[in-house]
Amino acid sequence: MSASKAITAAILVIGDEILSGRTKDKNIGYIADYLTNLGIDLSEVRIVPDVMEEIVAALDALRARYTYVFTTGGIGPTHDDITADAVAQAFGVELYEDERIINAMLERIKPEDLNEARRRMARVPLGGDLVPNPVNKIPGFRIGNVITMAGVPMIMQAMLDSVAPTLETGVKLxxxxxxxxxxxxxxxxxxxxxxxxxxxxxxxxxxxxxxxxxxxxxxxxxxxxxxxxxxxxxxxxxxxxxxxxxxx
Amino acid sequence: MSASKAITAAILVIGDEILSGRTKDKNIGYIADYLTNLGIDLSEVRIVPDVMEEIVAALDALRARYTYVFTTGGIGPTHDDITADAVAQAFGVELYEDERIINAMLERIKPEDLNEARRRMARVPLGGDLVPNPVNKIPGFRIGNVITMAGVPMIMQAMLDSVAPTLETGVKLxxxxxxxxxxxxxxxxxxxxxxxxxxxxxxxxxxxxxxxxxxxxxxxxxxxxxxxxxxxxxxxxxxxxxxxxxxx
Structure with missing residues (x-):
């Protein structure tokens, strides 16, 4: 870290429910404070709908420009949870099923309940690292400079705590x-x-x-x-x- | 209005203070609810810093794509209030000093207090219409499909009420x-x-x-x-x- 180098970040919020107003975002302000305290400059935020091309286009624009991109939302088991697919597509890699996530799930559910939908949550882009959270044990992931986190604030906050020690930080303002x-x-x-x-x-x-x-x-x-x-x-x-x- | 035509919108939040976390945005969720009730689909949100090129680039990307773009913030009298300049630059027009805004200000301040900084708030892009607000009487403006509003929530909300009857609306979801x-x-x-x-x-x-x-x-x-x-x-x-x- 040099004193002159600014470390920058963007947040990409993924979610129809934020755009419709039904859910009020509680993550942007939290991450903004968190990054400021780390000496990382939050430089841009985008909120996009649950649409593959929109997510990929925003990911590509932001990851090319800023030191880090933090995504929130869209990593659950349902059909509208397509963030992992979008990150994999942006990086041009495949998704693999991570055995560690499967095992974490099996600590909480019966093997017969490990259905196709739940297995979706174990998918990680090839080359990605896990971002653990103690709340529900199902991790986010990081690939390159993109950190993919949950949208539920308590889980997102736990993931941010997990990934923070791995981030390059700047001189605190x-x-x-x-x-x-x-x-x-x-x-x-x-x-x-x-x-x-x-x-x-x-x-x-x-x-x-x-x-x-x-x-x-x-x-x-x-x-x-x-x-x-x-x-x-x-x-x-x-x-x-x-x-x-x-x-x- | 045809039932099949979707009316779309984006919000562009302008403000270093939101990105630093010092101020927590209260406008995005409010506008999201408001537009949803009008049958307008909020399709994207961006938050950018008080930097001319960033504001102009975001304005151009969003206004080309969505029916309406609502901006919040950066229309006060201080040096960091550059939204009017950015909107004028995006539309390739000059700013003029609007006599109606000057007169509204003179109802609240003495003529000798009408300094250069305050006159900044009377600047409107050529071809723009005023978006009045009863709270502090200093209007926002609309040019083309861009509606420029204050960042202070109470004033922003009053401006939204002023502009709403002029908007094309869709079939409410x-x-x-x-x-x-x-x-x-x-x-x-x-x-x-x-x-x-x-x-x-x-x-x-x-x-x-x-x-x-x-x-x-x-x-x-x-x-x-x-x-x-x-x-x-x-x-x-x-x-x-x-x-x-x-x-x-």
Whole structure:
């Protein structure tokens, strides 16, 4: 790991049920926080339906571009669970039935219940590694830079814990939040000037609307903690000057 | 509107703060529900950072493909608010300053506070229409099939209400949920057979993990209510047979 190399990631959420609104995604925000804490930059997210060509096209676009691609959803036993097929197709490899997964299933079900549908969950793209989870014992997998996880949040989170120690991580971003205490329009121009002077930092202004009033936060993010601290100082001085001027 | 024509949509969420995990998106699920109720199929979602080329590339990919593209975020007064610029660039048009927006702002701020940053919020791509919101009076806009909305949920929701009557809508999907009451692996094969026999329907099986146990729901969706009802009947018979067999 070098300090200058950014490690990037994308999330690919696979699921008609998210697009229809019936299920509300709980994974994107969780993975975003998780990756930020690892020093991995989440750079893009896509949500696509349970359609083979859509999944393969998104996989190919994202895996060519980012260090890691995390998929969620579509790895169960039913006909609409086609993520393993899509990953295998994207990598141009076959699926094999993993004996370890079959054995894990046989610890929980009777041999006569190991039907064709359940065997689908033991299929892994050739060359893939398993991503275990202690919750239901049926693992996700990783092939190349693509990590395929379950859509059920508790299982997805366990898989993320399993795969995290194997990931290359970057320098964790230093983040500092400033409560502006002023309308965005009052400080937007001087804040833009400060942002221009520190192009290596990410400086954003985020309004939220709480109890009928706007609350504006300025967020400064960067890999150099000293530059972040110095820039936060500049912004706080700028805001204090503005507040004094508006009072005067 | 013809019954056979599907009306489709994509959401483009613009915001570093969603990708960093600091802000949790609350708009995707809301818009998904809203469009489903209008009979519009949400077909794809992307989340991209506050980077001009990324926003323009995503806009171009999505607007060429879907009936509508809804963007959220990046329309405030600060330097990181570049959505209007990106939409104008994607459409190859200039931005103009809309007098109506300036006047709306002057109802809430003093003329001397109408600075350069605030004027940014009055910029609309040439040929665009305003999408009003009663919350803070500063509208979003629509140009071609792209609808540009705020990221703050309360304002976004008001803009969606404003634009909804102008949208072409499709036949609302009929949706029916069945509590399977069985492990997915038990019914996956016969459910797959039923799905194959009804390719015009979307049939999915969705596990959730609640209080240490899986709860599986089978969802049948389609535009023909009679076909949905008949298929739900087939699935219920299949499940009842399976349950009887497992007991016996």
């Amino acid at each position: 230093t983040m500092h939040a400033i409560d502006a205490g002023l309308p965005e329009g009052q400080y937007a121009t001087p804040l833009g000037d400060i942002a221009k002077a520190h192009e290596g930092l990410s400086i954003g202004s985020y309004p939220s609307y709480v109890d009928g009033a706007f609350r504006n936060q300025i967020i400064v993010r960067g890999r150099d903690p000293q530059e972040v601290a110095a820039t936060v100082g500049e912004i706080e001085t700028m805001l204090a000057d503005l507040r004094a001027k508006l009072k005067g | 009929t949706m029916h949920a069945i509590d399977a009451g069985l492990p997915e692996g038990q019914y996956a094969t016969p459910l797959g057979d039923i799905a194959k026999a009804h390719e015009g329907l979307s049939i999915g099986s969705y596990p959730s993990y609640v209080d240490g146990a899986f709860r599986n729901q089978i969802i049948v969706r389609g535009r023909d209510p009679q076909e949905v009802a008949a298929t739900v009947g087939e699935i219920e018979t299949m499940l009842a047979d399976l349950r009887a067999k497992l007991k016996g």
